[in-house]
Amino acid sequence: MFEVLVFVYENYWHGASCPEPAALEQKLGAVGFDAEEIAEALGWLQELSVAAREQPAPTTPPSTGYASPKPSSSEALAQSAHSQRIYTAAEQRHLGVACLGFVTFLESAGALPSYLREIVLERAMAAPARSMALADLKVIVLMVFWRLGIEPDALVLDELCDDCADRVAH
Template sequence: MFEVLVFVYEHYWRGDACPELEHLSRKLSAHGFEADEIHEALVWLDGLNLAAQSVRSDAPTASAPSPLQSADSMRVYSVREQDHLGAQCLGFISFLESAGVLPPAMREIVVDRAMAAPGGPVAVDDLKIIVLMVYWSFGEEPDALVLDELCDDGDERVAH
């Protein structure tokens, strides 16, 4: 599924530039993706579109805080979320939040879409794709340093 999402991200600049799901399905099939991968990805993308539309209708911008959430509030993850996301993903989400690049509304969509990902626990590399897709769905591009963190393969980093 994540290979399909990466393909969609790379080929359609923004979520609103992406064709309807039926047309997208045909394009993905023509590019050689398996039918079950395509189906999982399209169901996942449909959920992403619904979540993004919900946030857009509730707030003037994607990064606007929820009126129900104060600046002093803290997100507590359920046991199910902790099990599915794992410590590394939860730490990465916390890192993005503390850096000020993942506002609460977007964080909730990231968590929702990560919970919708098959299997578990979710790998950090897969979570990075989810974060990119959430930005993509809002037609926003993360700043260069965040984009570098999301696209960087930490295994190949060399400490100086």
């Protein structure tokens, strides 16, 4: 499934430029992907679209310095600076230390706000693998950014696309 997702990411610059599922299915089949992989990836992408619609991005607070008297529903979903995400046992087993560490890294770097983190985690838990590989989680993060039309910072994009195994420590 992840090879199909990478192909879609590389060939369609933005989620809005991606063809309808039927046309995309034909294109992926013509390229040579397995029908089962295509069906799995298209289902995963459809669920990503649903998750993206259900999780609105929080709005920025007013610049006056005064608290808004009535927060919008998206502001209510925003995580407080003092809150902490506790991962369930199932999430810990499925994602593992490397993936959870990477999510924490992206959050601390300011690249993954809480509402995006929840979409990433939901989509990672929906992935068919028994335990998530870090490379697969990076594809999921890229696809979430892609679907929502968010262009990550160049350094974050480098982290997401680079294979850390080949890096040489200085």
